[in-house]
Amino acid sequence: MKDKLIKVDYLARVEGEGALYIKVKSGYVVDVKLKIFEPPRFFEAFLRGRNFMEVPDITARICGICPIAYQMSSVHAIENAFDVKVDGILRELRRLIYCGEWIESHALHIFMLHLPDFLGYDDVIQMAKDYPEIVQKALRLKKIGNEIVRIIGGREVHPVNVRVGGFYRAPSKKEIKQIEDDLKWARDFSIEAVKFLAGLEFPEFEQDYEFVALRHPNEYPFNEGRIVSNKGIDIAVSEYDNHFVEEHVPHSNALHSRIVNRGAYFVGPLARFNLNFDKLSDIAKKVSLEVGFKPFCRNPFKSILARAVETVYACDEALRIISIYEEPSKPYVDFTIKPGVGYGCTEAPRGILYHRYKIDEKGLILDAKIVPPTSQNLKMIESDLWKFSATYLNLPEDELTWKCEQAIRNYDPCISCATHFLKVHIERE
Amino acid sequence: MRTKKPKLAVWKFASCDGCQLSLLDCEDELLEVVGAVEIAYFLEASKATIAGPYDISLVEGSITTPHDAERIHKIRKVSKYLITIGACATAGGIQALRNFKDVKEFISVVYANPSYIETLNKSTPIADHVFVDFELRGCPINKYQLIEVISAFLNNRKPNIPTYSVCMECKRKGNVCVMVSSGIPCLGPVVQAGCGAICPSYNRGCYGCFGPKETPNVFALTEHFIGLGLKSTDIVRILRNFNSYAEPFRKGSEAYER
Numbered sequence: 001m002k003d004k005l006i007k008v009d010y011l012a013r014v015e016g017e018g019a020l021y022i023k024v025k026s027g028y029v030v031d032v033k034l035k036i037f038e039p040p041r042f043f044e045a046f047l048r049g050r051n052f053m054e055v056p057d058i059t060a061r062i063c064g065i066c067p068i069a070y071q072m073s074s075v076h077a078i079e080n081a082f083d084v085k086v087d088g089i090l091r092e093l094r095r096l097i098y099c100g101e102w103i104e105s106h107a108l109h110i111f112m113l114h115l116p117d118f119l120g121y122d123d124v125i126q127m128a129k130d131y132p133e134i135v136q137k138a139l140r141l142k143k144i145g146n147e148i149v150r151i152i153g154g155r156e157v158h159p160v161n162v163r164v165g166g167f168y169r170a171p172s173k174k175e176i177k178q179i180e181d182d183l184k185w186a187r188d189f190s191i192e193a194v195k196f197l198a199g200l201e202f203p204e205f206e207q208d209y210e211f212v213a214l215r216h217p218n219e220y221p222f223n224e225g226r227i228v229s230n231k232g233i234d235i236a237v238s239e240y241d242n243h244f245v246e247e248h249v250p251h252s253n254a255l256h257s258r259i260v261n262r263g264a265y266f267v268g269p270l271a272r273f274n275l276n277f278d279k280l281s282d283i284a285k286k287v288s289l290e291v292g293f294k295p296f297c298r299n300p301f302k303s304i305l306a307r308a309v310e311t312v313y314a315c316d317e318a319l320r321i322i323s324i325y326e327e328p329s330k331p332y333v334d335f336t337i338k339p340g341v342g343y344g345c346t347e348a349p350r351g352i353l354y355h356r357y358k359i360d361e362k363g364l365i366l367d368a369k370i371v372p373p374t375s376q377n378l379k380m381i382e383s384d385l386w387k388f389s390a391t392y393l394n395l396p397e398d399e400l401t402w403k404c405e406q407a408i409r410n411y412d413p414c415i416s417c418a419t420h421f422l423k424v425h426i427e428r429e
Numbered sequence: 430m431r432t433k434k435p436k437l438a439v440w441k442f443a444s445c446d447g448c449q450l451s452l453l454d455c456e457d458e459l460l461e462v463v464g465a466v467e468i469a470y471f472l473e474a475s476k477a478t479i480a481g482p483y484d485i486s487l488v489e490g491s492i493t494t495p496h497d498a499e500r501i502h503k504i505r506k507v508s509k510y511l512i513t514i515g516a517c518a519t520a521g522g523i524q525a526l527r528n529f530k531d532v533k534e535f536i537s538v539v540y541a542n543p544s545y546i547e548t549l550n551k552s553t554p555i556a557d558h559v560f561v562d563f564e565l566r567g568c569p570i571n572k573y574q575l576i577e578v579i580s581a582f583l584n585n586r587k588p589n590i591p592t593y594s595v596c597m598e599c600k601r602k603g604n605v606c607v608m609v610s611s612g613i614p615c616l617g618p619v620v621q622a623g624c625g626a627i628c629p630s631y632n633r634g635c636y637g638c639f640g641p642k643e644t645p646n647v648f649a650l651t652e653h654f655i656g657l658g659l660k661s662t663d664i665v666r667i668l669r670n671f672n673s674y675a676e677p678f679r680k681g682s683e684a685y686e687r
Contacts, residue, residue, distance in 0.1 A: 010472055017441060017472075039443040039493045040548060045534075046526040050666060057636060061523045061671065064447020064569060108453065112474065123475030125463050136460070143456035154627040156454055157447040157569035158638070161631045169632045331632075405476070414446075 006389070006401050013113040013123070016414060020404060022389050029393075032385045034378060034408070047368040052078050052164060052337070052359055059355070059370070060158045065108070065414055068101035068149060069348030071162040072223055073355040073370075078164045080238075081342025081359050084335035089328045090166040091223075092321045093152060096176075097162070098222040098346075099318040100148025103186065104156070105349035106269070106307045106314070107145060109412045110193070111138035114304050117406040118200045134196070137189050141311070144179065144186045148318060151175050166332030176325045183322070187315035191287045194308045198291035203403065205388055206298040209380070210259065211271035214347050220279040220313055221272065223346045228275055229265065230296070237345040240354050246375070256379035257371060264379035267351025268411060269306035270297060281320075284313040300384060300410040307412075337363040348373050350412050374413045381411050435484035435583055438470035440504055442490025442497050443524050443552060447569040448515035449473050449489050455572050462576065465583065481507030485582055491517040491524060491552045498549070498558060505559040510582050513555045514575065516568035516671040520640050523568075525552040525674035529682075552674070563588060568638040568671035571623050591622045592643040595635050599626035607634055614654050614667060619645035619677070640672035647681035661685040 006022035016038045023031035043062055050058065056074045060067035072094065079086060086094070111134070112124040121127040128135040146156040151171055153159020161167050212233065214225035227243075228234045235243055246257050259265050274295040277285070288294060288309045293302065339361040345354045351373030358367040388407050392400055439449050453474060455462060469479035486508035492498050505511055513519050521528065528551045555561055565578050574590055581588035591597070595617040599606070607613040607629045615634030617626070621642040628635045641647070651664050659667075668682035 013472070013474065013476060016446060039497065041443055041493075041524040042527055042532075043523075046523075046530070051663075054666065054670075057670070058523065061445050061447075061568065064445040064450045067447070112453065122477035123468075125468060125475065126477070128460065139456040139459060142454075146454060146456070154631050155569075155624070157450060160628050160633065160636075163633075167631075168628075169630075 004393070004397060004400075006397070006404060008401060008405060011405065011408060013116070013409060018413070020385075020408065022385060022404065024389070024393060027393065029386055029390045032382050032389070034382050034385070044368045044370060047357075047365050050365050052357075052363045052365065055357070055365065056162050056164070057158075057160070062370070062372070063414055064157045066101060066105055066348050066350065067158050068097055068153070068162070069346060069353050070370075071159070072098060072346040073344045073348075073353045074357075075162060075164050075344070076223055076346060077342040077344025077355040077357050078359065079335070079342070080344055081340045081357060082164075082335050082338055084165060084333060086166055086333055089324075089326060090170075090331070090333065092324070093167065093170065093328075095222050096318055096321045096325075097149060097152040097159070099314040099321070100145050100152070102314040102349050103145025103311055103318075104142055104149065105145070105412075106311045107138055107142035109349075110197070110304055110307050110311070111135065111142075113412070114406075114409050115197075117402065117409060118304070138193075141186050141189055141193075144182045145314075147179055147182065151179065163332060165335055166328075166330075168331060170328050170331040173325060173327050176322055180319065180322050183315050183319050187283070187312060187319065190308060190312040190315055191283070194287045194293075194305065194312060195291055197305055197308050198293060200304070202299060202301040203388075203392075204299070205301065205384075205391065205407075207300075207384065207387060209298055209300075210262065210265040211274050212259075212265045212267050212352060212376070213271040213275045214345060214352060215275055216279070218279075220276050220281075220317070221347050227345060227352065229259075230275065231262075233259070237354070238343040240343065240345065240371075241356070241369075244354075244371070244376070246371070256382075257376040258379055264383050265376065266300070266380045267373050267376050268303065269310050269349070269351075270300065270303045271351060272347060273297070273306040273309060280309070280313050281316040283316050284309050287312060300407065303410045303412070337361070350374060350414055351376060372414065374411070377411045377413065381408055381413065384410070434465070434467040436469035436479065436481070437466040437579070438481070438483040438486045438504075438508070439468075439473070440470070440486060440488045440490075441472070442488065442501070442518070442555075443493040444490030444515065444517040444522065446473060446489070448518075448567070449487070451514075451570050451572040451575055452487075455576060458576055462579065466579070482509065483507055484509050485579065486511045488513045488518050488555050489515055491521045491554060492558055493524060493549055493552045495549065501555060501558050510562045511555075511559065512563045512565060512578060512582070513561050514565045514570050516566065516638065516640060517552075518555045519564040519566055519675075520672040521552040521554050521674035523671050523673075526669060527552060528674055529669070529686075554674070565590070566621055566639040567623055571625070574623055593622055594618055594642045594645075595620045595622050595624070595626050595629075595639070598622045598624075599629045602626055602630060604629045607632065608653075608657075612657050614657055614659060614663075616650070616667065619647050619650050636667070637670050637672055637678070640675045641677040645677050647677050648684070651681055651685065
């Protein structure tokens with residue numbers, strides 16, 4: 001077999017900038033690099049000295065795609081440090097805004113970033129020519145997710161309403177009710193989407209993954225739960241640093257997260273689906289079983305299906321919250337500032353997002369640690385690429401390249417998020 | 430396939446991707462926009478790219494690496510109009526907070542092996558490097574303003590983007606002033622309109638996503654903040670957010686740092 005070099009200088013349809021490089025010699029894959037050249041932005045450094053109330057506004061700016069995730073992990077970590085519990089309808093409202101972000105982000109990724117690969121298009125615009133109806137419906141679905149975020153948060157990107165203790169203003173019942181009919185439509189379309197996506201052709205590829213996700217006794221996880229895996233992890237969020245480390249591996253310039261004494265792991269929709277299937281709503285479970293998609297699924301290409309099932313769930317959960325919503329008498333709970341360390345982990349659309357803050361007696365941040373889902377998946381993505389490219393070396397080069405790009409997009413990587421911690425080293429050829 | 434439609438390119442530098450996402454967030458208008466222009470380069474949305482020159486280049490993000498300081502010149506060369514979108518591209522963004530500190534210290538805080546980091550001491554706006562035809566403000570930009578700017582350039586007219594303060598939008602909305610009624614510090618009087626006065630509508634003060642308005646009187650406002658009981662350190666922090674390196678905010682914050 002001849003030597004090959006798969007090189008993609010700029011990965012398309014991912015958030016942020018990265019490159020892919022695979023080297024094949026005498027029929028063997030000898031090098032795989034997922035290069036990250038997105039410049040570092042130093043969030044952990046400039047969070048020091050900021051007041052705790054500014055943190056959710058600042059961390060939102062790590063990512064324009066999932067600002068709610070950053071705000072939610074921040075406020076939960078800070079509330080953990082202050083020993084404050086946000087309960088009742090305010091807690092539900094936080095779940096509702098997270099539903100909005102999941103619907104928006106999942107719709108974006110499923111239809112605009114990932115599906116064109118499966119159907120053989122360069123982008124959604126080309127795809128729209130042959131599938132106008134599905135693209136128009138997908139845009140409407142995405143808009144409905146955005147609408148939830150806008151009503152509760154003030155705007156779609158970098159919402160302004162999330163604060164430690166709850167919200168600055170609780171939306172009225174009327175504001176919340178206005179999205180109910182749209183959401184019913186969104187749920188129906190998501191169900192239709194699961195059935196459509198189940199008919200796609202998925203490459204046969206499986207690995208013995210360690211899936212990691214939050215798990216909560218009563219609900220599909222958004223903001224709270226223990227961190228669990230299918231290989232024995234079951235820890236409180238505050239124990240994260242004892243079990244997960246970031247390290248520099250020789251073949252990559254990016255820091256990779258790994259489980260202590262073990263290795264790569266997989267976070268995101270497929271991990272959540274596999275570890276929390278029993279907590280999905282009946283409607284989401286039913287459609288999932290109908291198309292034969294059930295745990296334990298070890299094919300990363302089926303992440304697109306997990307995303308669609310989660311979209312059904314998020315619509316369903318949003319409808320449940322809307323049906324019980326009453327405007328609270330006060331939009332936030334009171335608390336006392338106290339020095340200490342707080343831990344927070346929530347389920348961003350792309351997987352667990354861990355925050356840790358050390359806070360002084362005045363409420364100023366002394367130290368911050370933020371581990372985005374993409375950084376936790378990087379090692380797994382590279383591992384997939386090693387094995388996947390080795391299996392498909394017979395494919396023509398352009399097809400193999402495309403398949404490898406698709407394998408990366410399975411994880412919906414958000415490189416913008418990842419880089420504020422990554423070691424970046426630009427290698428110029 | 431070549432068409433005669435104007436070619437649109439979207440470029441990214443140090444940023445969160447939120448401003449280019451605003452283009453994809455135009456759910457109702459997206460298919461119309463792509464009907465009016467040819468998306469020639471937009472990696473977040475498409476792997477297909479068409480060679481320049483481009484009629485309009487939208488640039489997101491700030492310049493933070495030597496490589497990017499070179500790249501922006503190449504983009505300027507192939508662009509008829511270069512429009513910056515968002516606080517990063519127009520003011521250096523949140524990452525410009527490094528400009529007030531020693532970036533080496535920042536690197537050692539975040540990274541275990543500082544020698545791998547290739548970064549400039551400062552995060553600077555695009556206009557510090559090349560000529561910019563129009564700057565669209567916001568963290569994030571307002572998607573309707575984005576459509577207005579694209580449409581204006583396609584039709585050879587001036588974009589209708591207000592340069593007055595957030596207060597004007599707030600009054601038009603019928604909001605009760607949060608600063609007058611509740612004593613909440615609000616940057617509204619010195620910040621450019623465009624967001625729709627979201628924060629006061631959600632019972633909080635404006636924190637300055639759209640940067641300084643035309644001829645802002647920053648000191649009059651910050652002295653009023655002192656009257657509300659804020660300390661110098663609070664004022665430095667209020668002015669140092671997503672547009673901290675925009676001159677009026679930079680000078681204002683430096684005055685209180687002494």
